[in-house]
Amino acid sequence: MLKHLRGAFSNDLSIDLGTANTLIYVRGRGIVLNEPSVVAIRHHQGHKIVEAVGTEAKRMLGRTPGNITAIRPLKDGVIADFQVTEKMLQHFIKKVHEASWFQPSPRVLISVPCLSTEVEKRAIRESAMGAGAREVRLIEEPMAAAIGAGLKVSEASGSMVVDIGGGTTEIAVISLNGVVYSDSVRIGGDRFDEAIVNYVRRHYGSIIGDATAERIKQEVGCAYAGSEVREIDVRGRNLAEGVPRSFTLNSDEILEALQEPLAGIVQAVKSALEQSPPELASDIAESGVVLTGGGALLRDIDRLLSNETGLPFIVAEDPLTCVARGGGLAMEMMDKRNIDLLSS
Amino acid sequence: MTTDPSNPEVDHPYQSPGTILRQAREKAGLALDDVVAETRMTLHNVRALESDDFSKMHSDTFTRGYLRIYAKLLNLDVESLLAAYGRARQEAGFAEEDSGNSLQNTVPAAPGRPLWHFAVCILALLAGLWILSIWFLGNDGESETLTSESVVEAELVASSGAASSTPAAFTETAELMEPEAEVALPEEVNAAPVSDVTFLAETEVLETDPLDSLQLSFIDECWLVVTDAQGDVLVTDLVQPGRELSLQGRAPFEVKMGNAPAVQLSLNGAAFDLDVPAGTRLMTVSVGQ
Numbered sequence: 001m002l003k004h005l006r007g008a009f010s011n012d013l014s015i016d017l018g019t020a021n022t023l024i025y026v027r028g029r030g031i032v033l034n035e036p037s038v039v040a041i042r043h044h045q046g047h048k049i050v051e052a053v054g055t056e057a058k059r060m061l062g063r064t065p066g067n068i069t070a071i072r073p074l075k076d077g078v079i080a081d082f083q084v085t086e087k088m089l090q091h092f093i094k095k096v097h098e099a100s101w102f103q104p105s106p107r108v109l110i111s112v113p114c115l116s117t118e119v120e121k122r123a124i125r126e127s128a129m130g131a132g133a134r135e136v137r138l139i140e141e142p143m144a145a146a147i148g149a150g151l152k153v154s155e156a157s158g159s160m161v162v163d164i165g166g167g168t169t170e171i172a173v174i175s176l177n178g179v180v181y182s183d184s185v186r187i188g189g190d191r192f193d194e195a196i197v198n199y200v201r202r203h204y205g206s207i208i209g210d211a212t213a214e215r216i217k218q219e220v221g222c223a224y225a226g227s228e229v230r231e232i233d234v235r236g237r238n239l240a241e242g243v244p245r246s247f248t249l250n251s252d253e254i255l256e257a258l259q260e261p262l263a264g265i266v267q268a269v270k271s272a273l274e275q276s277p278p279e280l281a282s283d284i285a286e287s288g289v290v291l292t293g294g295g296a297l298l299r300d301i302d303r304l305l306s307n308e309t310g311l312p313f314i315v316a317e318d319p320l321t322c323v324a325r326g327g328g329l330a331m332e333m334m335d336k337r338n339i340d341l342l343s344s
Numbered sequence: 345m346t347t348d349p350s351n352p353e354v355d356h357p358y359q360s361p362g363t364i365l366r367q368a369r370e371k372a373g374l375a376l377d378d379v380v381a382e383t384r385m386t387l388h389n390v391r392a393l394e395s396d397d398f399s400k401m402h403s404d405t406f407t408r409g410y411l412r413i414y415a416k417l418l419n420l421d422v423e424s425l426l427a428a429y430g431r432a433r434q435e436a437g438f439a440e441e442d443s444g445n446s447l448q449n450t451v452p453a454a455p456g457r458p459l460w461h462f463a464v465c466i467l468a469l470l471a472g473l474w475i476l477s478i479w480f481l482g483n484d485g486e487s488e489t490l491t492s493e494s495v496v497e498a499e500l501v502a503s504s505g506a507a508s509s510t511p512a513a514f515t516e517t518a519e520l521m522e523p524e525a526e527v528a529l530p531e532e533v534n535a536a537p538v539s540d541v542t543f544l545a546e547t548e549v550l551e552t553d554p555l556d557s558l559q560l561s562f563i564d565e566c567w568l569v570v571t572d573a574q575g576d577v578l579v580t581d582l583v584q585p586g587r588e589l590s591l592q593g594r595a596p597f598e599v600k601m602g603n604a605p606a607v608q609l610s611l612n613g614a615a616f617d618l619d620v621p622a623g624t625r626l627m628t629v630s631v632g633q
Contacts, residue, residue, distance in 0.1 A: 314412065
C-alpha cells in the first residue's frame with residue numbers, strides 16, 4: 001500500500017542493466033543516468049559496506065587497497081552477485097529521484113539477454129524489487145534495442161538487430177512485435193578488452209589493466225582491415241623487468257588482437273541469417289541490419305559485418321542508449337496500446 | 345568517419361541530399377553498381393536516395409544509416425548530409441512519426457514533473473501545517489490550564505508555609521497586613537480569576553487551620569524571639585517601641601525578650617502577666633502552657 005503511495009511520486013523507469021554500463025531512461029525526461037556497473041565494497045570487521053557506485057567506483061577498479069574491492073556485479077549480461085546488484089540498483093534509483101521528497105517506488109522495466117534462464121530472470125526481478133521497485137517487468141534486450149533504434153517492430157516485415165553489449169552480443173529477428181529468432185553469444189566489449197590485454201602481454205611482454213585496454217579499444221580499435229591506421233602510446237608493467245615501460249600500439253595490431261572475438265560475432269550473425277525464415281530473410285536483405293550497443297562504436301565494425309554477410313549494416317544513432325530508450329518507449333507503447341512486448 | 349567539411353556541394357544550403365550524393369558520385373567517377381557493390385545497399389535503395397524518394401525506405405533509421413554509409417564512401421561530411429536530409433524531410437512535410445525513437449530523447453530534458461504532483465505536495469503541506477497548528481494550540485490551552493493550576497498550587501504551598509514557618513506570615517497590624525497581602529499576590533498572573541482563586545485558597549487554609557494568636561506590644565525597644573509549640577520561629581527581631589505584633593501559631597509559645605519590662609503579652613485576647621522580677625531585663629517565658 002505504502003509502495004503504491006510512494007509510487008505516485010516516482011517515475012516509470014526503463015533500466016538497461018548492462019555488464020559494463022547501467023542506463024536509466026525516465027519517461028518524458030530521456031536518459032537520466034549512464035554510469036558504469038561497478039560497485040566498490042569496503043570490508044570492515046566482517047561487514048561489507050558500499051564505498052562507491054558507478055563512475056566513482058570505476059575509477060577505483062584496479063587501484064584499491066586490500067580492504068576495498070571494486071567489483072562488477074554483472075557478468076555476461078546476468079547477475080553474478082545478487083546483493084551487490086541490489087545495492088547498485090538502489091543507489092541508481094535513488095539518484096534518479098534525487099529531487100523527490102519521498103523514497104522512490106517506481107515501476108521498472110529491465111532488459112534481459114534473450115537467452116536468460118528463468119533463474120537469471122528471477123534474480124533480476126527480485127533484485128529490482130529489493131531495490132525499491134513496486135513493479136518489475138522484463139523485456140528482451142534486442143526487442144528494446146530495435147525499438148530504441150527506431151525500427152518498425154510492429155509491421156509484418158522482418159527487422160534484424162545486433163546488440164553488441166559489454167558481456168554479450170544479442171542477435172534477433174523481429175516481426176509483428178515479437179522475436180522470431182534470437183541468439184546470444186557471450187562475446188562483447190569485455191572480451192575485446194581481454195583480447196587486447198592478452199595481445200599486449202604476448203607481443204610486448206607487458207601487463208596493462210582493463211581500463212587501459214578499454215581506452216586503447218576506444219581510441220585506436222578497429223574491426224576492418226582497410227581502415228585508417230591510428231596509433232596510441234601506452235604504459236604497462238614489463239613482465240621481465242618489473243618496471244613500467246612505454247610502448248606504441250597501432251590499430252592494425254588491435255585488429256589482429258580482436259580477430260577472435262570479432263570472428264565469434266560474425267559467426268553468430270551468419271548463423272542467425274541462416275536460421276531466419278525465408279520471407280523475413282528477404283526483408284532483412286532488402287533493408288539491412290541495425291547495430292546497437294557500445295560494441296557498435298568499434299570503428300568499422302559495420303563494414304566488417306557488411307563484407308562478411310553481403311548485407312548493409314547500419315549503426316543506430318546513439319547506439320549506447322538504444323536499449324534504455326527502447327525500454328522506455330516500449331513501456332509507453334504497452335500502456336497506450338496494450339501491446340505485450342515483454343519477455344515471457 | 346571520413347569527413348570533408350570543405351566540400352562545396354555539401355555546404356550549399358539549398359541542395360537536396362540526393363543531388364549532393366549524385367553529384368559527388370559522378371565527380372568520383374563511380375557508377376551506381378559500384379556503389380551497390382561497395383555499400384551492399386540494393387540498387388533500388390541507392391536510386392531512391394539519389395532521387396530524394398525517402399518514402400520508399402523502410403524507416404527513417406535506415407535512411408539515415410544509408411546516408412551515412414554513402415557519405416563515407418564518397419568522403420562527404422556526414423553531419424551536413426544528414427542536416428540536408430532533415431531539411432528535405434521538413435519540406436516534404438514528413439510526419440515526425442519516428443521522432444519518438446529519435447535522438448532527441450537521449451538528451452536529458454529539464455526534470456519535469458506532472459503538475460498534480462506539486463498540487464498534491466502543496467495540499468499535503470497545508471494539511472500538515474493545519475494539523476500542527478491545531479496540535480500546538482491544543483497544547484497551549486493545556487499549558488495555560490497547567491499554569492493556573494500550578495500557580496494555585498504554588499500559592500497554597502506558599503501560604504501554608506507562611507502560616508507555619510516564615511516570618512512573612514506574621515501580620516503586624518492592619519496597615520502592615522494590607523501591603524503584605526498585596527505582595528503575596530502573584531504578580532506574574534494578572535488574570536483576575538486566577539488571583540481570586542489564590543485568595544480563596546489562602547483563606548480556606550487559614551480558616552480550616554485555627555491557630556493561637558499571640559499579641560505583643562512594646563513600650564520600649566526590645567530584642568525578641570518567638571517560637572511556637574512546633575519549634576517554628578515566628579519572629580526574631582529588634583522591635584521598636586510603640587509597635588504591636590500579632591503572631592499566629594501553636595501554643596505554647598516560647599517568648600525570649602531582651603527587654604522584658606518593655607513588653608506586654610496577651611494570648612488569644614487574654615492578658616498574660618509576665619511578672620518580671622526587679623532588675624531583670626532578659627527573660628524567657630512560655631505562654632499558653
